Structure formats: structure tokens, C-alpha cells
Amino acid sequence: MTHPVPLTRALLSVSDKTGLVDFARALAARGVELLSTGGTAKTLREAGLSVRDVSEVTGFPEMMDGRVKTLHPKVHGGLLALRDNAEHRTAMETHGIEVIDLLVVNLYPFEATVAKGAAYDDCIENIDIGGPAMIRAASKNHAFVATVVDVEDYAAVLAELDANDGKTTLAFRQRLAQIAYARTAAYDAAVSTWMAQAIGEAAPRRRAFAGTLAQTLRYGENPHQSAAFYLDGSARPGVATARQHQGKELSYNNINDTDAAFELVAEFPTEAPACAIIKHANPCGVATGKTMLEAYTRAFDCDRTSAFGGIIALNQTLDAATAEEICKIFTEVVIAPEASDEAKAIFAAKKNLRLLTTGALPDPKAPITSFRQVAGGFLVQGKDNGAITLDDLKVVTKRAPSDQELKDLLFAWKVAKHVKSNAIIYVKDGATVGVGAGQMSRVDSTRIAARKSLDMAEVMGLAAPLTKGSVVASDAFFPFADGLITAAEAGATAIIQPGGSMRDQDVIDAANERGLAMVFTGMRHFRH
Structure with a gap:
């Protein structure tokens, strides 16, 4: 059946x-009879x-604290009956089942x-059900029934009725059915994911992910790729929950890079201003300072060329002085917890x-599940929320x-977690310098x-490279001494790395020969 279906009766339970x-x-003004349940019926009557x-339709009261009210043949028969099937029509007449069109x-x-954070039983x-x-x-029977699961589709239903003399078209019902099935799929995904976490099932037999469309993007990483941005419903602060105060629509790459920048800057406690500048999902400058302006300028000085057209993340309120300085170059996005009126x-x-x-x-230590698609499936893992302290070294x-080297080593290690492998980070006095x-x-x-x-030393007119007197972090072990030797030649005085290579002793010997200090973390930070 493809012709429009008159809308005569609607069941509302929200x-x-x-x-x-x-x-x-x-709906009532258009002659539609209203059926309802519990609190919805009460609201409508009021x-x-x-x-x-x-x-009244089923002949049974709501029972078991409302758990049982619509699971009845007179409800499901009204939703599932094929109106052009003689046997279905006979069954409806025999059992007093009325059609439900919406x-x-x-x-x-x-x-x-x-x-x-509700308790298990409340969840x-x-x-x-x-x-x-x-x-x-109702969605299965979209040949005859329209299904609405989102408040934002109310206006579309009314417009459809007005355009079709009180009827709904098949194309409209199909679109609503797709939306409805996606909603139940997302709902079941949320339930199954929560339950796996609640019972400690790290790798459930089946895994489902779901999201709600936030934005259809102009294109993906490249103009020939289609793309969209979906929200997973979590409250984690970041680009998905942010308020955009100005500027054109975010692109696919903007969203990806902004997320990378904000997750990185969140590694640094808010007691001290910190700034991260990201380009193509990699940091090109990260620094702390006594003021946000100082943190930004020190991050900028790590790689002024790459910072052009980058993403800037701050861990404190954006103030006017920092905003003025940022405006001196082209920047795609600035993300911060807050911004002053003057900065805006x-x-x-x-x-x-x-x-x-x-x-x-965002809390960098929060347990989060991440996934990545591969041909024929997807990889699932916990987010890299690993962290170390002085006691772990x-x-x-x-x-x-x-003491200063230790501070810089820990700083460099935080940054290393957010740099694509193979990652090497030079840090001096709380700022990346390479x-x-x-x-x-x-x-x-x-x-x-x-x-x-x-290169930056030449731009800044310095006599020595910024790496002179710095420390260096490596996200994974040095497989040979050559990397450490190169860092030493660049002026590094201390190294932080996971250790664990068959040639660790060769690397340690090379460090001792050059008077370097080196610590092992026992933890690596591969980021692919």
C-alpha cells in the first residue's frame, strides 16, 4: 500500500x-481521536x-507499577494489522481491535x-519495555502507521497532515520508521553498554555504539568525503558539549583537532594557566605560565610556523590580553572553560x-571506551588515561x-601521551621547545x-637552540642509542622513556657517557 493513509486515531505515551x-x-483539532496512558493522559486531561x-481499550488496568499497560493484543493488533489483508480485518472485527494510525x-x-550516577536498581x-x-x-507496519519518537518531529507531522488533507504518505512514514528503529537501537545500545560496565564485562559478546546527529558537515577530512558529527550522550566537557559563541560552522577537521587540543590541556591542573596549540591532531606547542598570556606566548614560541591556522586550547578563562595576542595570527578555533566579556x-x-x-x-583519568573502525569490524579499547608520578619513576x-628536570620530565610525559607515535618532545621550564x-x-x-x-631560535634571534638545557620524552623505548645521542647533541640533559628494550643497557651506557640523567616509567603512550 503506497497511497496516503488517513490519520484517525493516535496513541500518545511519552x-x-x-x-x-x-x-x-x-491533532484533536484535525479530528484525530487521542488514546493515552498514565501520566500522559493526566497531562492531556488537565x-x-x-x-x-x-x-479502557484493553479492558485491563495498568499494573505492576506501570510495567504492564500497553503489552496487549488490542494495542499491538491496532499497530500491526495490515489494513489491506482480509484475514487481519476479520481478526480485528472479531476481537474488537481498533486501528492506530499514529x-x-x-x-x-x-x-x-x-x-x-543513579543506583543499579534505579537504572x-x-x-x-x-x-x-x-x-x-508500529515501525514494522509503516505501510499504514506513522511512528514519532522525537519531539522535534511533531511539527513535521502536522505539516504532513496539512499538505495531504489529513493523511500521511508512505515516504513520510518510512522516514519516521527509520528514525524510530535508530532510536530503539540506540536505547538498547545504552542499556547493554551500561550493563556490561555494571557487571564488569570488559569484552561483551556483542557491542553496540550509538549517537545522535548534532551536525551534518560540509565534508570530511577532504572535500570528496561526506561526514556528520554525532553525540554519544555523555556529559564529558569538550567540543561535543561546548557552546559556540561566534565563527562559522565547525568542520570535520576542526572538531577532531579541537578535541585533541582540549583533551591535552586538561592534563594540566587549573592552578596554573596552560595552553596547547594543535595542528593536524598533533601539538605544535604546549606551555604553562604565570598568566594565560604567558602560557600562550610560550606555547606559540615552540613552533610559530605550525601554529598558524591551528587550534588553541586553554585550561582557564580566556582573558582580554590573551585574546589580543591570539588575534595577531590566523587561528581556526579557541576552546576554553570560559571567556571574559572583553575577550569575546x-x-x-x-x-x-x-x-x-x-x-x-574533562577528567583525563576518567575511564572511557574508544573504538576505531577497520575493514570488517572495529577495535575497542579503554582511553589512554595512564599517568605517572614522581614515585613511579x-x-x-x-x-x-x-628537581627542575623532574618537573619538566613529568610535563613532557603528559604531552607525549597526545603526540602521534613515534613521539619525541623536548621541554624546558614548563614549555615544549621541540x-x-x-x-x-x-x-x-x-x-x-x-x-x-x-629554526625557532633563528626566528627569535637566539644564540643557542631552545633545546639546549632541555629534557626529552619518548612515548616508547629507544630501541637504539642513536635517538638518545641525537637528543644529547641537541642539548638535552635528561630523558624520560618507558624502558623495556633488549638494548636498554646500551642506551643507559650512552646516557652515562654524556652525563645525562634518565628515568624509566614502565608505561608507554603509543598513539596511532
């Missing part, structure tokens, strides 16, 4: 009652609308219940600069690091980072 009364009133209770259901707020009680069953039944006014002159505020920083050289990322050879990353430092 948890989120936003817009409910206005929508129901508009608004002066005429409503039939589902319990189902309006939004589900118990399970995701919101989990998000607020269980917020798993909807009747709602998903009705949604799936300064940025207002930069129409294409996006300013995002999040209200908070093992000094392996004759010379132990000084970053080597994503090379196939670790020694190449060491050389590139040193070369960038030398």
Missing part, C-alpha cells in the same frame, strides 16, 4: 512531555483535551538516569574565528635528575624536533 499538549491539541485511556512514544529516560527501573515494543511494531568582544572582530566554551575541563643512570611526531623512525622524530627548535 516520558518527555515537552510540546505534548500543543501537539495533541493540534489541558482540557478529551482522551481515552489505554486501559504512535507517539518517547522512552523512559534511561540514558539520563545513568548519566546522573533497571528506567529500562522501558512497552515503549520499544510498540515502536518496533575582541574576538568579535574576527568573523571566522570560532570561540567555544565548555564550562569545565626509576632512575637508571649514574646521575639523577634535578616536538617530533608521527615518524616511522624514532631517531627521525628526535632530529625533526631538534631541527624545529633550531
